Each structure stands twice: as structure tokens, then as C-alpha cells.
Amino acid sequence: MRQIPVDTSVATVMVAKTPQPKVRDRRTGEIATDAETGAKLMTVDVMFAANDEVEILSVTVPETGISGDLTMGTPAALTGLVARPWENEFNGQKRHGIAFRAVAVTSLATTDTGSKAA
Numbered sequence: 580m581r582q583i584p585v586d587t588s589v590a591t592v593m594v595a596k597t598p599q600p601k602v603r604d605r606r607t608g609e610i611a612t613d614a615e616t617g618a619k620l621m622t623v624d625v626m627f628a629a630n631d632e633v634e635i636l637s638v639t640v641p642e643t644g645i646s647g648d649l650t651m652g653t654p655a656a657l658t659g660l661v662a663r664p665w666e667n668e669f670n671g672q673k674r675h676g677i678a679f680r681a682v683a684v685t686s687l688a689t690t691d692t693g694s695k696a697a
Contacts, residue, residue, distance in 0.1 A: 585660040585679070587627075594653040595635050596624035598645050598684070611639075618643050623684050625655060638679045647686025658683040 601620040603611035611620040618641040627636045638657065649655060659682030666675035 582661040582663050582680075585657075585662055587657050587660055590627055590629035592628075592655045592657055593626045594623065594649045594651055594655050594684075594686075595626045596651065598623045598640075598642075598649055601639055613641050616641065621645060623649060623655075625657070625684070636679050638681050638684065640681045640684050644681065644683035646683065648688065649684060649686055654687040656683075656685045656687055657681045658685065 598621040601611040601622045603609045612618060613620060620639055621642050623638050623640060623645070625636050625638055627634050638660070644658070647653070647655075661680055663678045663680065664675070665678050666673065668674070
């Protein structure tokens, strides 16, 4: 399946929704895992702003690739972001879209541990 690399160098990325387990089967509650590594997959919704456009992207990332405190509004970096077009047919209806996957989502928030009260 074709994967298209996404340039994040000129984008502003912020967490829109905290990481959640990616559910493979809603009927059973089975959590999705990476086919190659077996790692549990997570979904992180991010605000992706670039070229005067803002979108909310739902990005799949292995649980091991999540680092830092990823709460709503946290600036973040997306490592190895790719877009993958998909289409399927379910109950006679064709559906299509773009799935986003990253190697890692990292918090860019800094903690100010060196401040002193005057």
C-alpha cells in the first residue's frame, strides 16, 4: 500500500485529544496492535496547522512512540508521519479516506524547573 511522507517542518502541531487505545473491533473491544512489532496502537488527535490551513488529524502511533505529557493544547512533534489512502466496501457502501500514522508523538512542552520566587 502506498505511503506518502508528510512534511511537518513548517507545521504547528498541538494535541487536540489525549492518546486513546486504537480499537480494532468495536464489538469485542479488541485493541489494535502493530503487525510487525506487536506493540499496542494508540490514536492521538492533533491540530495540524500549515499554509494558513488548520485540520484535526487522527494519528495512529505505537504506544512505545508516545512521550511526554500529551494533554489538550500541548505543542507536539510528529516523527515519521505518513499518509495512507484507503478504501473499502461495507454492506454495499464504498468508503474511502486517508489514514495518518507516525513513528512517534512527542511533547514539546517545557517545564520551568529553574524559576525562583523573588
